[in-house]
Amino acid sequence: MVDKRMTEAEVVSRLRSGMTIGIGGWGSRRKPMSLVRAILRSDLTDLTVVSYGGPDVGLLCAAGKVRKVVFGFVSLDSIALDPHFRAARQSGSIEVAEYDEGMLQWGLYAAGIRVPFLPTRAGLGSDVMTRNPDLKVVADPYGGDDTVAMPAIHLDAAIVHMNRADIHGNAQFLGPDPYFDDIFCMAAEQAFVSVERIVPTAELTAQAHPATLRINRLVVTGVVEAVGGAHFTSCVPDYDRDEAFQRDYVKAAGDPGTWQAFNDRYLSGSESDYRKAVAARAQEVLA
Amino acid sequence: MTGTQMVAQTATRAEVCVVACADAFRGDGEILASAFGTIPAIGVRLARHTFSPDLMLTDGEAYLVRGTWPVGGPAVGDVEGWSPFRTVFDLVWHGKRHVMMIPSQVDPFGSTNISAIGDYRAPKVQLLGVRGAPGNTVYHPTSYWVPKHSTRAFVPQVDMVSGVGNDRAAAAGPGASRHHDLRRIVTDLAVFDFQPGTGALRLASVHPGVSVEDVAVATGFPLVIDGDVPVSRLPTAEELQLIREVLDPKSLRDKEVAP
Numbered sequence: 001m002v003d004k005r006m007t008e009a010e011v012v013s014r015l016r017s018g019m020t021i022g023i024g025g026w027g028s029r030r031k032p033m034s035l036v037r038a039i040l041r042s043d044l045t046d047l048t049v050v051s052y053g054g055p056d057v058g059l060l061c062a063a064g065k066v067r068k069v070v071f072g073f074v075s076l077d078s079i080a081l082d083p084h085f086r087a088a089r090q091s092g093s094i095e096v097a098e099y100d101e102g103m104l105q106w107g108l109y110a111a112g113i114r115v116p117f118l119p120t121r122a123g124l125g126s127d128v129m130t131r132n133p134d135l136k137v138v139a140d141p142y143g144g145d146d147t148v149a150m151p152a153i154h155l156d157a158a159i160v161h162m163n164r165a166d167i168h169g170n171a172q173f174l175g176p177d178p179y180f181d182d183i184f185c186m187a188a189e190q191a192f193v194s195v196e197r198i199v200p201t202a203e204l205t206a207q208a209h210p211a212t213l214r215i216n217r218l219v220v221t222g223v224v225e226a227v228g229g230a231h232f233t234s235c236v237p238d239y240d241r242d243e244a245f246q247r248d249y250v251k252a253a254g255d256p257g258t259w260q261a262f263n264d265r266y267l268s269g270s271e272s273d274y275r276k277a278v279a280a281r282a283q284e285v286l287a
Numbered sequence: 288m289t290g291t292q293m294v295a296q297t298a299t300r301a302e303v304c305v306v307a308c309a310d311a312f313r314g315d316g317e318i319l320a321s322a323f324g325t326i327p328a329i330g331v332r333l334a335r336h337t338f339s340p341d342l343m344l345t346d347g348e349a350y351l352v353r354g355t356w357p358v359g360g361p362a363v364g365d366v367e368g369w370s371p372f373r374t375v376f377d378l379v380w381h382g383k384r385h386v387m388m389i390p391s392q393v394d395p396f397g398s399t400n401i402s403a404i405g406d407y408r409a410p411k412v413q414l415l416g417v418r419g420a421p422g423n424t425v426y427h428p429t430s431y432w433v434p435k436h437s438t439r440a441f442v443p444q445v446d447m448v449s450g451v452g453n454d455r456a457a458a459a460g461p462g463a464s465r466h467h468d469l470r471r472i473v474t475d476l477a478v479f480d481f482q483p484g485t486g487a488l489r490l491a492s493v494h495p496g497v498s499v500e501d502v503a504v505a506t507g508f509p510l511v512i513d514g515d516v517p518v519s520r521l522p523t524a525e526e527l528q529l530i531r532e533v534l535d536p537k538s539l540r541d542k543e544v545a546p
Contacts, residue, residue, distance in 0.1 A: 179371070
């Protein structure tokens with residue numbers, strides 16, 4: 001069986017500018033942040049990002065990586081709005097396709113199960129229809145109500161962060177919610193899963209129910225072991241959101257000078273440099 | 288002094304809002320009640336603890352939990368179900384849910400905006416995004432909570448229709464209107480329902496100490512009023528005790544609506 005282990009850099013080497021990339025998690029919860037940080041360090045640009053958005057979207061916008069965001073919301077959960085996404089929108093520097101969050105699921109699911117669209121009532125009567133003029137309303141061939149034909153959202157790549165996986169790509173969530181990570185993987189040509197720990201296959205179900213194995217290896221291209229890979233978003237039960245760090249992130253975004261300092265301190269080096277800088281910050285707070 | 292009068296003198300505006308939110312869920316039966324904001328969260332818990340015992344509530348994460356617990360802390364009670372986001376999405380489209388959302392803008396027919404203010408291509412203020420509002424409004428009962436009633440919130444036309452109003456649902460046809468069911472809008476000044484026939488927001492009651500004129504001045508379009516406008520009901524002594532001692536002992540409600 002294939003050993004799919006790779007590094008963040010190897011994942012990024014398989015991505016190209018202009019790609020459509022789906023990012024798993026939800027808001028500021030279990031985001032594949034080490035992979036996002038690797039994209040920040042790369043020369044990738046002109047990306048279309050599909051996300052139940054959180055700081056992943058904000059950071060990529062701040063770094064000028066984004067051409068278009070496909071979204072239903074962008075939020076940091078405990079802080080309602082992401083400052084970089086706001087700034088990018090308010091300056092008109094990015095395109096958007098804004099959908100009801102259920103429509104977004106439907107579009108990814110349609111791509112995953114290889115149908116051109118899936119019908120839904122969601123969107124009808126709202127400005128989601130007027131802001132996305134390509135959306136079509138279709139008649140029910142069986143005589144019922146008209147519905148929106150939500151088109152498949154095909155992803156060139158998906159990146160998601162789970163709690164555990166084996167080297168083959170069978171990946172497990174141990175927190176309360178799988179979010180839509182498996183659907184992102186199914187919708188993608190290539191899916192990359194980062195995890196807190198890679199373990200032997202048998203260990204995955206030693207303590208946990210097999211239903212937690214939400215992602216099967218047959219949809220996974222690469223597995224990255226990334227300890228703290230979701231930081232500063234939550235990755236329960238491994239760790240909670242780093243609320244203090246998230247507050248710093250928001251505060252730093254308020255001004256170009258403070259953002260440059262934040263960027264220099266945390267985002268200019270390697271992932272290992274990032275972890276050291278985060279640990280150093282925690283020490284400072286304690287001192 | 289009777290018990291009712293005593294309560295009348297002591298209930299705060301926030302507490303009046305709590306029972307107005309709770310009343311929006313009266314008679315809902317066995318459905319998922321989803322409430323955004325502190326006062327609606329207290330309201331649905333009060334409703335379940337008293338007159339709507341069959342409501343299902345989440346812990347704010349991914350479990351359905353029975354019991355009665357304070358706002359601002361973890362859920363305490365028996366887990367009776369698993370409700371990750373995709374299950375909630377299924378329930379939304381299934382229809383057995385009543386949501387109370389917080390809109391940034393509301394128009395005269397109940398269309399709401401939580402997405403962006405101003406020119407859509409480069410908004411003056413980017414908000415959350417439409418989230419689930421388009422789907423919620425065409426699939427199941429929807430109510431709203433406006434903690435600060437003002438002409439900025441109640442506007443002739445919203446900038447990005449996220450939640451679908453009565454006129455828009457009707458115009459979009461049965462696909463949108465069949466399960467469309469706007470119930471109430473509770474604000475810090477008043478309660479609105481919707482006029483049968485026209486679907487227009489209608490002033491249903493004003494909170495104690497608020498005049499119809501006060502509401503008119505704070506609303507950016509003409510009020511629809513059918514007959515005399517009653518005063519919003521006061522919490523009962525039992526409800527007041529429940530709010531103060533059990534559901535919100537830290538008075539977080541006062542941060543949303545000042546006493």
